[in-house]
Amino acid sequence: MLLTVKMMKPFYILQEGHELRLVFAYQYFSVMKDQEVYQFIPVESNEIRINLKTKQVENLTDIFVFQRGTRIFRIPLFQLMQISDLLDHLKSVSQFYVDQIKAQEEEQTMNEEIVQLEMQNLYRLIDKALTEGDRDMFMMLTDRLKLEEATQ
Structure with missing residues (x-):
């Protein structure tokens, strides 16, 4: 199964010290699976936490849920990162904050x-x-x- 991120726009971004929280809501995160678009639904986890010093995602075991009509699939964040281009999207969203911490x-x-x-x-x-x-x-x-x- 190969997934691609169709859209990833955090509902809001919160920086707390060296931690960056990307919080997602309906219609702000979608993936392509088998050439069909699945929308993120915040049933289980709704955020990705990044340590800005280490540039590591900290909540890798959190489960993300996506839906298309009545079909739903659940996937742990670490697996989502392995089988999709999510990491590239995370880098582009978090780069400003990483640079800010580095400058400080x-x-x-x-x-x-x-x-x-x-x-x-x-x-x-x-x-x-x-x-x-x-x-x-x-x-x-x-x-x-x-x-x-x-x-x-």
């Missing part, structure tokens, strides 16, 4: 590096004040150092 992590890393450089500079200025015998500058810089360390 890069910004955080950059901010941490800047703080480290500022601390190194402060230590150099303290060393310079000691070398030059500038007691006032030394006292001001060590007070600043204490404040910096207290805020980290």
Whole structure:
């Protein structure tokens, strides 16, 4: 049995930290099976959860149900991903959120590096004040150092 995703538009998308939830409703998700269109029905599972850090689908055992007239078929998400092009559709929907998490992590890393450089500079200025015998500058810089360390 080969399935293709005919349409996949999440009813809504919810990002909670590093988890992305794609929630589906009637008429927003359909597949082609044996050249017939089956509509998703939210009888059992209605969402796909993606970990944005690992880019992995987390609810692989959830059952998705599709219907055409009186015919219904149930399929676990992991199997749906194996026998269809669902993964390609998930990538296109989630890419924006993956990029956003990546940008946040890069910004955080950059901010941490800047703080480290500022601390190194402060230590150099303290060393310079000691070398030059500038007691006032030394006292001001060590007070600043204490404040910096207290805020980290």
